Amino acid sequence: MLHKHNAGPSNLQKEIMAGMIGYFTTVYIVAVNSQILESAGLPLQSGMVATILASSVGCLIMALYAKAPMVLIPGMGVNALFAYSIVESGGLKFDEGLAVVVVAAILFLITAFTRLGNWLKRAIPDSLKHAITVGLGLFLTLIGLEKGGLVVRGDHSLIALGNPSSAIVLTSLLTLFIAIFLFVRNVPGNFLISMIAGTLIAKFTGILHSPGASLDFQDQTWIILPSFEHIGEFSFWMAVFPLAIVLIFENMGLIHGQLDMLNQEDKFKRSYQAIAFSALFSGFFGTSPTVSSAESAAVIASGGKSGKAALTMATLFLGTLFLLPWISMVPPTAISPILIIVGSLMVQNIKYIPFGNLSETMPAFLIIVMIPFTYSIADGMAFGFIAYPIVKFAIGKQRELTVPVVCIAMVFLVEFILRSLGH
Template sequence: MLNQHSGQSSWKNEIVAGMIGYFTTVYIVAVNSQILESAGLPLQSGMTATILASAVGCLIMALYAKAPMILIPGMGINALFAYSIVESGGFSFQEGLGVVTAASAIFLLTAFTKLGEWLKHAIPESLKHAITVGLGLFLTLIGLEKGGLVVKGEHSLIQLGNPSSALVITSLITLFIAILLFVRNVPGNFLISMLIGTLIAKFTGVLNPQGSSLELSDQHWIMLPSFNEIGDFRFWMAVFPLAIVLIFENMGLIHGQLGMLNQEEKFKKSYQATAFSALFCGFLGTSPTVSSAESAASIASGAKSGRAALVTALLFLGTLFIIPWITMVPSTAISPILIIVGALMVQNIKHIPLVNLAEAMPAFLIIVMIPFTYSIADGMAFGFIAYPLVKFAIGKQKELSVPVVCIAMVFLVEFIMRSLGH
């Protein structure tokens, strides 16, 4: 039986909390698979990969860390994988999985050594929060694109989509409903808005009327990452930002969730479980899992141990049998979720000291350059390069840590090599 540290909870409470955790996170199956499809993975294979990664992640958390956190492919991280690493970076899907595996191995290294704690204190808070804000804006842009709310402009980079089109009207109605459910804190709001959005799409004629059937014999349950490019500097420049995001996002999420439980002593094992889960994702065919923000819903519902995570894992495995219906979910039902999650991530801007320009300007570059370059790695590069330059310019170079300077130099070298055609 799974142990729990404090605040004993019955199996009944844990089962209910695990079910609530599942229903607040199962939307990820449709959302993540659509993002993975942009990286070249067939939609149904993306759903299978997402389900297996979530189930495995929750099982590891339940059995190893004995904590109730729910692990699912991270929003923002999936965009980094699909759009920056594979689509813009020129890697194949299997090579992208190689990047995921290498980045997760670094993440795992920080989880079992003091390297993670060292990095945590060495990287400025303003840059860490700026990455989250930039990811939020990037997800918002993707959501607007998927819903047809913004399109490529004739005389500008982007412009408003046709307000009279069925696609835009459906997206706007679904977005309004999703926001209403979210601000009213309706349990399972993302799942409900996705279901309602699918029904609206059926009535407006933008729904794919027939989902594809599941052929278990055709599913690739295990994928082999490709390391053909491991000797290329470009490969490690893709690994680098992914590892940074994985390390800092999970540190913040796990710390906050264990704080809700008053079980801070479980941080080390929970962090390690998350790293193990991320590593498995490279072989399951998806971007890395993280401890989801929705874990708070499970915790608030009474989850105190790994038993709730175990229930969530089993429910995710059951989702394999409803894939044919999930494939019917249209992009108009997905886009509002991306927009709302983006809005939540942008809230981290309140942690950036905007009155201190030495901190604010490098952070601002990360925030704007991630969506404007359509590359999370390039956006991060601008901010990390600018940070030491600004500190040197105002004579505060003593405030710089060695990791920050090293990261800036790596990004600068990558820019120089790219400009020279390497």
């Protein structure tokens, strides 16, 4: 009986400790995501509040509904799709972009509660899904290089190397070397540590800003609600399409791997549904959708097995609201290395693309190169999806085509035609 009495607290302590590790390995997202959202026109402090609330509520939903130790935070790559393709390049205002998030999350929810998700998973070729991940990785890397001043607009080319003697470039390079060292050594909380180190280096090089103001809970100007004013327009749905596709397939892969590691595959359905609900709330909080972070593996490896770990992370994220003045100090040079390293991890999916099969390789290649070169994730995806049926028909493999792939290709093609006509 004494042994049983001690087992409970021991397990609870493991869950709390795992939750704390999950928080410290992902809290960097508050600074990173808010700076990406700032590129889309959202004030920095509003982006931090939105990121914190979305992460806290996402972890809470995962804890209470799925009872799984997953950490939900705005997804890297997904936030770039939202900020740079949907809002900045897509011509939508920030609140209109949030409406895109809400509608894409509703489509995500439909796939989570019906068989449509598994049908789409089988219908969309793996080569295209992996190519999207690789293209997102290259895009994040490009954004990271830009934020660190390592690449700039060239005088005689599209991009060129930044000035190696400038304080910004030197700070970025030194922070990048530290971040890579910590990452390859698998140091717990490596991103958080490198971000703090990068902030301290920026102070010594004279490029650090002063702390911002604390959050005024009576001031509600930071609250931005979705605007559905353009929901009836074709361009709105052309923004919804890519976001919904990325949300559905990215989360399917992440959840499968994490629950397999946890040996709790029976929790897949409710975990997948919890992520869909969390993505929906993200649109109302004012940020890009949350996903099950890759750092959930750290939570599981640290002994997290239930929703108690996720509940711990939800509580800690909420407490981060009181750290806003210090988080606002983090300079882009401290964010840059994180984007570059995350990009390098996503690019590794290229090994799953069957390069021996030209009909799979060519469309995948177009997605990979066109996402960073057009500075648009949606346009990059469009090139690959349109090319896929064309290549299959060209070599007589049209029987390998599925209805969803052809439909998506047609929608992207119509969008290109309408854009060329000035609509």
